[in-house]
Amino acid sequence: MAEKMLLIGGRSSKQGTALCAGKLGEEYLDVTSTVEMNAEDMARLGLQNESRVRVWTPGGEAVLRCKSRETKDLPPGMLFMAYGPLSSRLMTGDTAGSGMPLSKNLDVEIEPVRDGGLT
Amino acid sequence: MSEDTVRVVSDATCTFCGCVCDDMVLTVDLQQHKITKSQNACVLGKAWFKEHSIEERPFALIGGREASTEEGIEAAAQILVNARFPIIYGLSDTTCEAQRVAVAIADMIGGNLDTTTSVCHGPSGIAFQGVGESTATLGEIKNRADLVIFWGGNPAEAHPRLFTRYAVTAKGMHVPQGRKDRTVVLVDVRRTASTPVADIFLQVKPRSDFEVLWALRALVKGKRVDPSIEQRTGISLAVLEDLVARMKSCQFGALLFGMGLTMNRGRHFNAGALLALATDLNEFTHFVAAPVRGHGNVTGADNVVSWQTGYPFGVNFSRGFPRFGPGEFTTVDVLSRGDADAAMIIASDPASNFPQPAIEHLKRIPVITLDPKTTITSQLAQVAFTTSTYGINTPGTVYRMDNVPITLRPAFESPYPGDEQILTGIRTRVHELLGGNRLPVDTSAASL
Secondary structure, three states: OOEEEEEEEEOOHHHHHHHHHOOOOHHHHHHOOEEEEEHHHHHHOOOOOOOEEEEEEOOEEEEEEEEEEOOOOOOOOEEEEEOOHHHHHOOOOOOOOOOOOOOOOEEEEEEEEEOOEEO | OOOOOEEEEEEEOOOOEOOOOOOEEEEEEOOOOEEEEEEOOOHHHHHHHHHOOOOOOOOEEEOOEEEOHHHHHHHHHHHHHHOOOEEEEEOOOOOHHHHHHHHHHHHHHOOEEEEHHHHOOHHHHHHHHHHOOOOOOHHHHHHHOOEEEEEOOOHHHHOHHHHHHHHOOOOOOOOOOHHHHOEEEEEEOOOOOOHHHOOEEEEOOOOOHHHHHHHHHHHHOOOOOOOOHHHHHOOOHHHHHHHHHHHHHOOEEEEEEOHHHHOOOOHHHHHHHHHHHHHHHOOOOEEEEEEOOOEOOHHHHHHHHHHHHOOOOOEEOOOOOOEEOOOOOOHHHHHHOOOOOEEEEEOOOHHHHOOHHHHHHHHHOOEEEEEOOOOHHHHOOOEEEEOOOEOOOEOOEEEOOOOOEEEOOOOOOOOOOOHHHHHHHHHHHHHHHHOOOOOOOOOHHHHO
């Protein structure tokens, strides 16, 4: 069963240092394919660190790995991921006449990916 | 080791982020062509210097085939002159000298010119035009600011030395005790590595920045704000009133804002509300506002494009004169609509960072890239140049995020040409092929 959440894209130290090594490098691809999620949300969805989730918007979808964050750091219903190729897949091309596509506070749907397929 | 093998470059400049720290002391292994030590650099700067050594790559790739820089210049010029709607994009990680040549090429080919500002602080640029900017240099903030408010950003991870060099712990003329003399406020929708730095943390509800800013404006002007503001924004009226009292009574306040405002719903309205708040506060004290910029010379791109065309980004030359059009001539829009038929991407990676419809169109058209590294965009390019790295190998000028120009002091030479050199070659060849500026298409007959 998919849930609706709010995704915030942003920078992180690891993303920044991995970027310097190269965007095709393992470290960059790893840090930009990880989504941080509230620990209570993860427990409710039966997820653990490194569990895979499918996240999608009207713009596209991405399969990401989870990383747990405490409620004081990331409120329930909120996700964070570092900017990268996968976060870009979730943006739409509509800039509302501004030139800027939204990449923060995106309405996303999310569901766990179990071995052997989606549940 | 002797001076032939090791060089120490002092007062070098880090161009990773918009702080453009110019107090680096770099130790360079000249035989290995790499920087082995970068004193004074933050974690991002250390990675920037460590990872930009000389890589064995072709000077250019044309359709995947190895080629010389000169062959690449010919192929790139042919693409640009044969296109009907060529776009030039990127420019935030190169020197002002290279940016200037890129503008000249865009003018010559009647093309579209845009920088990464459009997907960064472009909305702030729009807001500047709407409400103005009460601003200051980082030096003034360092020496004077006793109240610093960070809004919608995470400098601890994105601009680490903004705290230590300028705005939090730095000791200044009128804040001699540094951190002890300052009140630091952070406004964000989540706790980040920056939060512990703040005296006051306002965790606003997502998509309510504009409402918080407008409530603060009302309170500054002595208007009544309903306590229900807390249900909407997550911030109580008492907290807002306390912040307003601090803002009105400080000696020198600074609002430093990030992309939490501009990449969010409301975009330029959010940035405009913050800029207007700073202006309002000048009735009571000295208050400034400034965007915290990401790339090393994105501010230079704004300056160069502005002084050459009159506009900071999203400029189109197809009618023979510059026109400004956010939403029309900004690159995400041009590509998502499928308008462009060729693209020259300078020091940027839109195939990684843009929305999917824009990337899909980029895959359909001939692309030219200039980049020191292989990127997702360079992999889909028809012509991909390998360049030297600005600041590390290439001299020139960059603008710090507060519009202060800084001269680069390179650490070691690269066998690869800089962006300016390649772009100058392309400009010369385009000029030969076109015989001057391309004349705009006369549509008057068609419109009759």
